[in-house]
Amino acid sequence: MSSQTVFAPWTDPTQKPLIRFQGVTKRFGDFTAVDNIDLDIYTREFFALLGPSGCGKTTLMRMLAGFETPTEGTILLDGQDMAPVPPNKRSTNMMFQSYALFPHLSVRDNIAFGLKREGKPKDEIHARVEEMLRLVQLQKFAARKPHQISGGQRQRVALARSLAKAPKLLLLDEPLGALDKKLREETQFELMDIQEKTGTTFVIVTHDQEEAMTVASRVAVMDAGQLKQVATPPQIYENPNSVYVADFIGEVTIIEGTVRKDGEVYAMDWAEGQPPIRIRSALDLTDGSRGYVAVRPEKVEIHMQKPEDDNVLRGKIIDIGYLGNLSTYHVELANGQIIRAQNFNTERSTRQTFTWEDEVWVNFTTACGVLLES
Incomplete structure (x- = not known):
């Protein structure tokens, strides 16, 4: 067993964050792009700002870079208020989607550009550029121009620069x-490797949930200028704190109903004539309140015969997604609700166990779903 300590400075109250957003709001006229955000990001983190277009993630990053100024609140970098510091004087750098490489310069000269502008000694620039070329594994391509290398290689040049x-x-x-x-x-794995080797704090803006969940130590899910949840990828996936986060991250079925306490679990009445769904939860809900059960397709089993188990529901297969290593079944329940179930295709066979229009049973245990208030 590895003796490596788990990297989680956000759980240690003695650790000081590298970046601190304190009550940060950004308005453009009547539009509030970022709404009263408090957020700490730590040294060596690979932190992801995740959300749909227009959620405020890019505005948050642009304020960090110094391209936008907060309407209200404070941004601290290493304890220093960033408000009076212009972008070119901040110890931050920004890599854009377009890469913004100079087409007339070689790979080596593109990487050296910022160092030359700072007036560094030639031998120091040469040593640093060679180090960066080794880091991104582009030594063989150092003399080429950007149009002579692939998109992935251009991305690595931009990263090295x-x-x-x-x-x-x-x-x-x-x-x-x-x-x-x-x-x-x-490239996601290359980025993670480079981030670990350099020890630089990375903050990535993305709308691609898979990307955020792959690369990040923690993810901030944003919507309408607000942070919905900030947690590690496994926490966000397995324990979303709202219907919005559960629905935004990965595939999920969300069933709505009325909850009541039933011994050690909650029972949720969700459709007339159907057995209640039973879920373990630490939430403290009053009997009769609205609740939502979120359940991931890999947690739902599908059967031809009725199993003796929790949360057994009858339905009909109306759609099948074959993805090679697994198949996703869309099963329509009695009230028209669709629930997704997944089966791994462990045997090399073109014959499917279940097919369209099959009457089937699906089930999931009381620990496999997440009960949410809203």
């Missing part, structure tokens, strides 16, 4: 958006 000045903080604005799916997945 951003890291060359050894910023305390690197801001990444949708950095993988221009890459195809396979290359994007490969």
Whole structure:
């Protein structure tokens, strides 16, 4: 068993955050883009700001970079108020989705550009550029121009250039958006590796939940300028704090009903003539209040015969998504509610156990769903 300590400075009250947002609001005229946000980000974190377009994540990042000024509140970097510090004097660097490489300069000169502007000695620049080329594994391509290398390699040049000045903080604005799916997945792991090697704090803005969940130590889910939940990827996936977060992250079925305490669990009446759904929860809900059960498809089992188990529901398969390693079944319940169930395709066979229009049973245990208030 590994003796490595788990990286979680946010759980240690003695740790001081590198970045601190205190009551930060940003308004553009009548529109509030960021609404009274308090947030701490720690040194060496790979932190993701995640949310749909227009949720305020890019505005939050632009304020951190110094391209926008908060309407209200304070942003501290390493204990220093950033308000009077212009963007070029901050120990931050920003990598844009477009990469913004100079087409007439070689890979080496693109990486060296910021260092030359700072007037660093030539031998120091050369040593740093070589170090960056090794870090992003582009030594062989150092003399090429940006149009002579692939999209993924251009992305690495932009990353090397951003890291060359050894910023305390690197801001990444949708950095993988221009890459195809396979290359994007490969690059996510490269980014994580580079972040770990350099020890630089990374803050990434993305609308891609899979990307945020893969790379980040913690994720802030945003909506309408507010933080909905800030937690580690497993916490956000397994213990969302609201219907919005549960619905935004991954595939999920959300069933609405009326709850009542029933011994050690809550029972939720959700459809006439149907057995109640029983869920374990630490929430303190009053009998008769509205509740929502969120359940992930991999937690739902599907059967041809009725099982002896908790939360057994009858339905009909109306859709099947075959994804190679697994199949997702959309099962319509008696009241028209669709519940998703997943089966791993462990055997190499083209014959499917379940097919369209099959009458089936689905079930999930009392610990597999999450009870939410709203």
